[in-house]
Amino acid sequence: MKKRDLICISCPFGCRLHAEWSGTFEELKITGNRCPRGAAYADRELRNPARIVTAVVRSTSAEHPWLPVRTDRELPKPLIDALLNRLYRMRVEVPVSRGDILIENFENSSVNVIFSSTTTR
Amino acid sequence: MIQEEKYEVAVIGAGAAGLCAATVCASAGRNTLVVDREEHPGGILRQCIHSGFGLRYFKEELTGPEYAERVAEKAERAGVRFRFGTTVVSIRRETDGALCLTSLSTAEGVRIIRADAVILAMGCRERTRGNLAVPGSRPAGVFTAGAAQRLLNIEGILPGKKAVIAGSGDIGLIMARRLTWAGIRVEAVVEIMPYPAGLTRNIVQCLDDFHIPLLLEHSLVNILGHGRVEAVEVAPLSRGVPVTERKFRIDCDTVLFSVGLIPENELSAEAGVELNPATGGPLVDSSYETGVPGIFACGNVLHVHDLVDFVSEEAEHAARMVLRRLDGSDGGSGQFPVRAESNLKYVVPNRFLPGCGTRFAFRSLIVCDDGVLEAEQNGKILLSKRFSCVRPAEMLTLEVPGSLLKEPGELKFRLRKGEEI
Ligand SMILES: Cc1cc2nc3c(=O)[nH]c(=O)nc-3n(C[C@H](O)[C@H](O)[C@H](O)COP(=O)(O)OP(=O)(O)OC[C@H]3O[C@@H](n4cnc5c(N)ncnc54)[C@H](O)[C@@H]3O)c2cc1C
Ligand code: SF4
Numbered sequence: 243m244k245k246r247d248l249i250c251i252s253c254p255f256g257c258r259l260h261a262e263w264s265g266t267f268e269e270l271k272i273t274g275n276r277c278p279r280g281a282a283y284a285d286r287e288l289r290n291p292a293r294i295v296t297a298v299v300r301s302t303s304a305e306h307p308w309l310p311v312r313t314d315r316e317l318p319k320p321l322i323d324a325l326l327n328r329l330y331r332m333r334v335e336v337p338v339s340r341g342d343i344l345i346e347n348f349e350n351s352s353v354n355v356i357f358s359s360t361t362t363r
Numbered sequence: 364m365i366q367e368e369k370y371e372v373a374v375i376g377a378g379a380a381g382l383c384a385a386t387v388c389a390s391a392g393r394n395t396l397v398v399d400r401e402e403h404p405g406g407i408l409r410q411c412i413h414s415g416f417g418l419r420y421f422k423e424e425l426t427g428p429e430y431a432e433r434v435a436e437k438a439e440r441a442g443v444r445f446r447f448g449t450t451v452v453s454i455r456r457e458t459d460g461a462l463c464l465t466s467l468s469t470a471e472g473v474r475i476i477r478a479d480a481v482i483l484a485m486g487c488r489e490r491t492r493g494n495l496a497v498p499g500s501r502p503a504g505v506f507t508a509g510a511a512q513r514l515l516n517i518e519g520i521l522p523g524k525k526a527v528i529a530g531s532g533d534i535g536l537i538m539a540r541r542l543t544w545a546g547i548r549v550e551a552v553v554e555i556m557p558y559p560a561g562l563t564r565n566i567v568q569c570l571d572d573f574h575i576p577l578l579l580e581h582s583l584v585n586i587l588g589h590g591r592v593e594a595v596e597v598a599p600l601s602r603g604v605p606v607t608e609r610k611f612r613i614d615c616d617t618v619l620f621s622v623g624l625i626p627e628n629e630l631s632a633e634a635g636v637e638l639n640p641a642t643g644g645p646l647v648d649s650s651y652e653t654g655v656p657g658i659f660a661c662g663n664v665l666h667v668h669d670l671v672d673f674v675s676e677e678a679e680h681a682a683r684m685v686l687r688r689l690d691g692s693d694g695g696s697g698q699f700p701v702r703a704e705s706n707l708k709y710v711v712p713n714r715f716l717p718g719c720g721t722r723f724a725f726r727s728l729i730v731c732d733d734g735v736l737e738a739e740q741n742g743k744i745l746l747s748k749r750f751s752c753v754r755p756a757e758m759l760t761l762e763v764p765g766s767l768l769k770e771p772g773e774l775k776f777r778l779r780k781g782e783e784i
Contacts, residue, residue, distance in 0.1 A: 249567050254752045255732070256563035293568065294414045296426055297544065298516055308519040310412040310428045319572075326544055340432055358412060359428040 248287055250280040259284045292316035296358070297329050299344070303336040303361055310358040311344055317353045324349065336361045366474045370396040370444070372685060373464055373478035375451045375630070378406020379671050380662020380678040381484035382434040382443075387682035388482075389441040393689060396476065397443055398466055400450040404438070405431030406486050407663075408671065410513045413537055415564075419672035430671060449474070454481060454634035454658065462657050480657050480685045483631055483645065484678065487624040487663040489534075504592035508534040508621035512541065521545055523617030527595050528552045529583045533561040533669070533756070535621025540569035550613050551576045553583050553597055558730060560623075562669070562756055583618070584610055592616050624667045634658065641709035642666040648698045648714035649721045650688065651681035659685050666711050666724065669758055673724070680722070699771055706734075706778040708755075715774055720765040725776065727753045733781035736761055741772045749781060 248259040255276060261284050263270040270288065272281045286292075295317050298308040317325060325348055334344065338357045345355040372388040374381045377399035389395040403409060408416070411427030418424055421433065438445075449468040457463050457477075464476040489507040504523055506514070512534065514520045526542055528535045531554040539549045552570060557580050559566050570577055578597065582605045585596035595618060598610035626644040628636070637654040639646045644665040645653040652659050661681035662674045698714040701723070708726040715721050725736070734753035738745045738761065745767045750759060761776075768774070 249563060249571075251564040251567050254563065254754060254757055293572070294424070295544075296412045296414060298412060298519060300519065308517065310426060310516065312412075312414060312426050322544075340429060358426045359432055 246288065248284050250275060250283045252279040252283050261288060263288070291319045293319060293322065295322055295325055295355075297326060299329050300333045301336055301338075301361065302333065303363060305363060306336070306361045309334065309336075309338065309361055311355050312358050313348075314354045314356050317348070317351060321349055321351055321353075325355070329355070336363060366471070367477070368396075368474070369477045370394050371479050371689060372396070372482065373398065373462070373476050373480075374482040374484055375464070376406060376484035376486055376662070376664070377401070377404040377435070377445065377447070378484060378486050378662060379408060379430065379434055379674045380486070380664070381406070381482065382431075382438045383675040383678040384482045384484060384661055384682040384685075385443040386434070386438045386441045387679050388685060389438070389443045391686050393686065395443050396446060396478070397438070398446045398449050398451055398464070398476070400448065402447050404435040404445070404447075407509075410509070410516045411537075412516045413541070416671050419670065420675050427671075434675065446474075451476075451630060454630060456634075456655065456657075460657075479689060480659065482678075482681065482685060483628075483636075483653070483658065483660040483664050484662050485627040485630065485664045487626045487643075487667055489620075490623045490625055491620065502586065502588040502590055502592045504588070504616050505586065505618045506620070508532070508538045508619045511617075511619050512538055515541060515545060521547060522619075523547060523592075523615075525550060525615040526617040526619060527583070527597075527613055527615045528619045528621060530554065530620055530622035531556075531559040531561050531566075531577060532621040532623060533565050535619060536561045536565035536569040538619055538621065539575055540573065543573045543575070547617070549573070549575045550615055551578050551597070553578045553581045555580065555582050555600060555603075560756060562754075586618060587612075588616075592618055624663070626664045626667065628664065631658075631660070631664070636660075639709065639713065641703070642711065644711075646713045647711065649712050649716050649719060650684035651677075651712060652684065652688070657688075666709065666726075669756060673758060673760075677724075699773060701774045702776070704775050704777040707776060710776050715763075715768060717769055717771055718765050719768065720763065721768065722760055722762045723776065725759040725761070725778070727755050727757075727759060727778055729778070729780070730754055731780045734778050735781050736776065736778050738763055738767075739775045739777070740770060745774075753778070 250257045259274045272284045296312045301309045340360045371393040372395040374385045374397045408427035408431035416430040453465045489509045580600045584598045587594045594614045598605035636645045645660045661678040703710040734750045737747040
């Protein structure tokens, strides 16, 4: 049996969840949740934890030398460091528009990196 | 030569509050100007590159820059005029009753802006180490969390290699993740209270994800280093007093302070606007009008908000009141006082108009999982609302319909823990 304690962040209650499972999450048992969203949260956190990643990338603009970027959906946690390393080595040409894709389908995760702001010069 | 110009509405600050208020005024056909000392619209949102904004207002989870651009585009489409790189240095009332702003810009020098109504939307600033009096030398490497956020996200400058964060407010927590993702090691977050000041979501995603220790009931007692920070000394607290025999050292070259925000009101105070000591912002009536007729306030300059969505809603509401005022309604007369009592740090607005439905915002002083917020007038409970989760970090709101607010007389709010079932 494996166990882990988690805090549900789906609402301000912040229920303390306790998860127990065997093998690869067969018979996953979650306790401590006040509502079903807590169980769904723990399930996702254990099987496939993922986060929105945000960063700034270097640009050719004199006025905005660093541009904010984000993933367009949650990226699996094990890929975060690789993505950050790639972003820190980039230098992008302006102009760019909010929503433009900077990196498409990063490491086949079907997650894109997009610009968070429009920069004309 | 001093230039002069005239608008119906002048808004000070192009953050979320100023932009949303200006959009409402310009959409109603009022000649509206927004002035900001920065070169770009968006205010504090521009440096908040993380996501978590707009779930309520745009029904989408956005980053700060995205939210800022969207509200700025709305303002432009509505026909709002802008003056960037321009700081308002004073607000006066002329003998003819018109309000008169003096602004300064390096490009255009002094300018006088006359307006029928002024909306204060200057946001807030961070408390600094000076406000807290942490002893120790004054080496380089000590920043407020917001200043470090600006360095990293706008200027691309890494503040150091190993950091300790004092205070567990949301900005500090967000910065813990940001520093880690930038390759800077965060050794600890130190908080004097027994519970964190920031949202649980941020504790989990910004600290726990990276195994950053959160030292509750601990205090930074010393900053060591000559020229540059070399370490800090941290001690546990016993009944609020540091136990110096048990102090320990954490090596680091950077210290961030995230110890709260204060509304930016030097300008308002000089204009004769009376401030509320509990919020640090102006006292306002139910029209969001301050004690000086024609001067309104909204957003973080009024009280510090945790969600930008509430800032936008409040600003739009205040702007609608400004429009009513310009259309000739008589303003604050006939209003009665509103007071925050037990377990509430404050209430906004501070006056109400009988017969007029009003939304009140509150900050709790207590943590509880079953709170009852009550509105009382002349010894009668007008309304009560249960909150299943009360946290000082989260603003509470209560809508009181006009049908309940009929009588004159002081309105009191209080928060109590609900009865156990
Ligand atoms: C670090 C941080 C993280 C946050 N994270 C979140 C989050 O995850 N989710 C969320 O919903 N909310 C978050 N918030 C809260 C939210 O972003 C703010 O409450 C909101 O953006 C404040 O808007 P505002 O317009 O009141 O103030 P500001 O954005 O501060 O705007 C004030 C503007 O006024 C200008 N100004 C001030 N004085 C003058 C003067 N004298 N003359 C000319 N211009 C002047 C300033 O330059 C500034 O542009 C966060 C806030 C901070 C500080
Ligand atoms: S389990 Fe339900 S009630 Fe508890 S924090 Fe999660 S969403 Fe909120």
